Amino acid sequence: MGENRKFVKALAELNLSQPELVRRLNEEIGMLTGREGRLTTRDVRRYLRGETLWPHEKQRIPLERVFGRSATDLGFVPRSKNAHQAPPEDSVHRRTFIAATTGTAVALTTAGGRPxxxxxxxxxxxxxxxxxxxxxxxxxxxxxxxxxxxxxxxxxxxxxxxxxxxxxxxxxxxxxxxxxxxxxxxxxxxxxxxxxxxxxxxxxxxxxxxxxDSETQYHVWNHLAMVAVQRKDFAEVSAAADAAKTQGIAKKDPLYASLAHMRNAHGYAGGRQRADALRAIASAEQSFARQSDLERPPWIGFYDQAEFDGLTSIVWLRLGEPDRAEFHLHRALATIRPDLVRNRTYYSAHLSLAQAQQGDLELACITGDRTAEMLSTVRGSKRTADTLEKVRKVVVTAGSREPEVRGWVERAQGWT
CATH class of the missing domain: 1.20.120 (Four Helix Bundle (Hemerythrin (Met), subunit A))
Known part of the structure; x- marks a missing residue:
């Protein structure tokens, strides 16, 4: 028995106090069972100290849901078959419990009870x-x-x-x-x-x-490229984008090829490789022009002409050409679908940044106010809030004494 280091680390990453974790776990138990849980901070301390090796299922599922990780990833160890323990639950009963507590019924049909x-x-x-x-x-x-x-x-x-x-x-x-x-x-x-x-x-x-499935694997590489951009690991961005391009779906469907080239362009632009970034943008544009209307999975539905312009604008911002970025941002915001609220807010923040970087401070502040109003309904998008913080820094550095600009800087402190 010893400290469960994985659980300690996971709790630190989640940035929750022990009482707050208890509250969320008890809420999850309530959602699963219809009766709010009775966990206390004492139970959490037992998890942290490693005294609870394998929580009961009614605790284990809420733990996995709150942390977004499996119980084993949280450092808990399943009991061995030879350990002294209560008789194991019947597998069908266990599946029925999971299905019922999460709202999904699985039909049991065969004589052996297998779903x-x-x-x-x-x-x-x-x-x-x-x-x-x-x-x-x-x-x-x-x-x-x-x-x-x-x-x-x-x-x-x-x-x-x-x-x-x-x-x-x-x-x-x-x-x-x-x-x-x-x-x-x-x-x-x-x-x-x-x-x-x-x-x-x-x-x-x-x-x-x-x-x-090649489309599924493409999906993962696409997202890995995005995480790598945030981490400023531009070599990994290129590797992930290249891996996406090797998938059969990218060779068959030009839309997928276009998005992979666009991820490449973002990586190159982040690394200040201007020539490579422009080549990747050109390839993305050529592939995009060849794509046709097909039935595709819902996740890639965002990648239309408006999104193409939005992503292109970020390449130009990273290459230090905010005037070109502004051109593409206006095009994106003019055609973006009404249901893509998060994306509209995100690109509106980048428009404010492009305007500020060109010295159009009052216009940047007006756009920033409009973005902040939209951000109130998209509270989860820290990427957008961080972009507004960049705008604020550019405006502060400019040192304008205009009352409207100084007032905006004060307001912006509450958004970022």
């Missing part, structure tokens, strides 16, 4: 996934979006663990579990929670590999 998973189960999970994608596009990197994705991915994996699926259904469910985990990662990316995002993507890589 028979079919296309209807896949379709049901996909509908839930589509709702998560829609909430993410509206709310940004909110915790509830990330948690909903983690929970859904766990339920899909739980259904898979029960067996009884055909090879085709199993492949579709592994693919879907990976896509859902990528949604959790993207919510963390938007919240600038890079460690959590990378943890989600490490799981998504394994699930994508089990699916054997």
């Amino acid at each position: 028979r998973l079919g296309r209807s189960d896949v379709d049901r999970f996909r509908r839930e996934y589509s709702k998560i994608v829609a909430r993410d596009q509206e709310l940004g990197g909110a915790h509830k979006v990330e948690n909903a994705a983690v929970e859904l991915a766990m339920r899909i994996q739980s259904a898979l663990a029960g067996g009884g699926a055909s090879a085709r259904v199993r492949t579709m469910l592994y693919s879907l579990a990976s896509d859902v985990t990528c949604s959790a990662a993207f919510a963390a990316i938007d919240a600038q929670a890079r460690t959590r995002a990378r943890t989600h993507l490490d799981k998504a890589v394994a699930l994508a590999g089990l699916s054997g």
